[in-house]
Amino acid sequence: MKKTISIHLGRQQFIIEEDAFSRLNDYLKTLEASFNNEDGSLEIMEDIEMRCAELLSQQTANGQQVVTLKEVTEAIESLGHPDEINEPIDENTAHQTNNFQQTESGPAPKRLYRDVENGSIAGVCTGLANYLAIDPVIVKIIFILLLFLGFGGLTYIVLWIVVPNAKTPADKLKMKGQAVTVESIKSEIENAAKRFEKSANSFAHKVDQKGSQLSNRFENIGLVLGKVFGVIFIFFSFTSLISFILLQSGNIEVVPVSGDATYTSLRSLLHLAVPSNQAFQLFWAAIWLIGLGFPLFFMTLGIRMLLGKAKRIITFTLLTIAASIVIGIIVAVFGGVTIARDYSVVTEIENTTLTSSADSLFLEELPTISNNKKIVTSKGIDFIQIENKRIISEGVNFTFRNSSDSLFHVHQLFTSHGETRKKAIHRATAINHLMKIKGNKLLISPFYSSPITNGISGHNVEIIIEVPTNKKLFINNIATEPTTTSHGMIYAGEPINHWIIGEDDY
Known part of the structure; x- marks a missing residue:
């Protein structure tokens, strides 16, 4: 023991x-x-x-x-x-x-290890060469051939992961088959x-x-690359500069519209988006400062690369252009503040109220008439529709609620914005929208219009329909998109039939 x-x-x-x-x-x-x-x-x-x-x-x-x-x-x-x-x-x-x-x-007995100390990447080839007692060059050639066959890279990565590295002296001895x-x-x-x-x-x-040879070589490579990039910068900057000037001049109309014209310029489009004259002038100045600044900056930088030396006039030009870009950004911020002020007051007015004593009311689309012809459908690539200096917008909101008496009541509400209440009311009253009651039919147009001077955003039309108790409203031959049981939107599209609204639906 x-x-x-x-x-x-x-x-x-x-x-x-x-x-x-x-x-x-x-x-x-x-x-x-x-x-x-x-x-x-x-x-x-x-x-x-x-x-x-x-x-x-x-x-x-x-x-x-x-x-x-x-x-x-x-x-x-x-x-x-x-x-x-x-x-x-x-x-x-x-x-x-x-x-x-x-x-x-x-x-x-030999063991397979990766010889990182004598290898080029992960020591896989040198490790295999030690294990097989052959020249590492032969193993590398085999892997290159396998790489062209499509699975050499994957094989190398798998061996890299699976085969351990010869870290210790004992591992290196085992790798060489030494005791x-x-x-x-x-x-x-x-x-x-x-x-x-x-x-x-x-x-x-x-x-x-x-050291000196590499330094000179890298310096020469840097000079060549600098000249190549200089030519590229000058070419693309010059192209961008010419394109920008032509687009901003207003002589080239590229934005598709329908109605009074087929295309409009970027300047006219900006005026529609920013109806305020002060904000428009600020944004227009910012666009010119930034739009000219970037191409000129890179063009000057390209010239600097071609010359290879930083001359004082070029440095001064680059700093001046950079300052103009910064000024343009600041001006754009002031323009944004001016636009925000134009949305500070929102006013809603009731334009028209219609009533009907019918037992049932059928909601249908009021057809659009042009040259005494009913327009069934109209499709195209137009970005905006302008007719008779008025912007045509699509999409009328609707709301259902209970009537306080035995009559159908239809309220037409217009909403707009402005820097002051007076301006907001003026813009709201300038909105045009058509609806009418004909017999037991409520005809509503999915389109409304506003003056071109009031811009393309911030206007809204809502129709409130009051349905009496024990009476029904039928949604018939009109395209609607309900958001809830009592709210939705009327738009121009494929009509739906027989959506019945009663007192249980609101």
């Missing part, structure tokens, strides 16, 4: 007999003392412990639960004794010793330090030699 203890070695847990632990502990302490003055001693000891744990795991893989003195002794024999590493180790000695150990105990011993680990660390020092000195030397 022997006493056992639990230890952690190389990130693994083992149950080990006391005499075996004592032997292993003495061995590791002796190694640590021998490497105490060595560079990278901590890394060497960590790799030795990892290798020792790996050997013990292999020896107890047959179901053995406890590590005995026999397994520890075999692991120490595999790693090597401390007295074997007292002398400095060079590459030839390490190589001869490693070959002797491989011959004595058979070749060490992992105390001596080989120490040799690998010393060789890695020499390689790093050599590469650092070589890099510094190359930087000193080629």
Whole structure:
């Protein structure tokens, strides 16, 4: 019967007999003392412990639960004794010793790792070359061929993810198929330090030699690219500048309309959107400042790139144009404030009230008549409709509610805005909308109009229909879009039939 203890070695847990632990502990302490003055001693000891744990795991893989003195002794024999590493180790000695150990105990099994240290991207090709004992160039050529076949890139990425990186000296020895011993680990660390020092000195030397060449090369590339971009900036800026001037001059009409004309200019469209003269002037000035500023700025910048030197006149021009763009933005903000003031007062007026004593009322569309002809449908790409200097708008809101008596009551309400109440009332009264009662039919037009001087937004028409108790309103031959059971909109479109409104619907 022997006493056992639990230890952690190389990130693994083992149950080990006391005499075996004592032997292993003495061995590791002796190694640590021998490497105490060595560079990278901590890394060497960590790799030795990892290798020792790996050997013990292999020896107890047959179901053995406890590590005995026999397994520890075999692991120490595999790693090597401390007295074997007292002398400095060079590459030839390490190589001869490693070959002797491989011959004595058979070749060490290779493991597939990524060789990032000697690789170009992720070390996949160099790792495979080490594993297959071939030139890395051959592996790279194979991957290039696979890339043209369509699956080389995916294969490389999968190997990059799956194959581990050879981080430790022990991993690098396994990657090359060399025995992992105390001596080989120490040799690998010393060789890695020499390689790093050599590469650092070589890099510094190359930087000193080629620094000026690279600087000149990049400078020349920058000059060429600057001239290319300069030509591009000048061409597109000049094109944009000419297009902007032609569009803003008012001589070219590009906005589709219907009615009095087929097209209108951007200036006329802006006047419709901004009816206030003060706001229009501010926005028009802002458009010119910004619209001219950006093309001129990039054109001047292109000239600066072509010349290659910053002349004082060019710098002054760029600053002046940039200032004009900023001024244009400020002017546009003032124009926005002026427009907001024009919407500060909203007024609703009741224009007409119609009544009907019919038992049922049928809501239908009032047909649009042009040259004594009924217009059934009209389609096109027109952005806005203007007739007889009035803007034609589509969409009339409606609301149903209970009548206070036995009659149908139809109220026509106009809403508009203005800087003052007087101006808002004036704009509301200028709205035109047609509706009438003919027998038991309520005819409502889906269109309404307002003067062109009042602009295209901020106007509204609402029809309120009061339905008496025990009477019905039939929605017949008119296009409607209900939003609730008692609210909706009348518009020009495919009519619907037999939508019945009674006292339970509002």
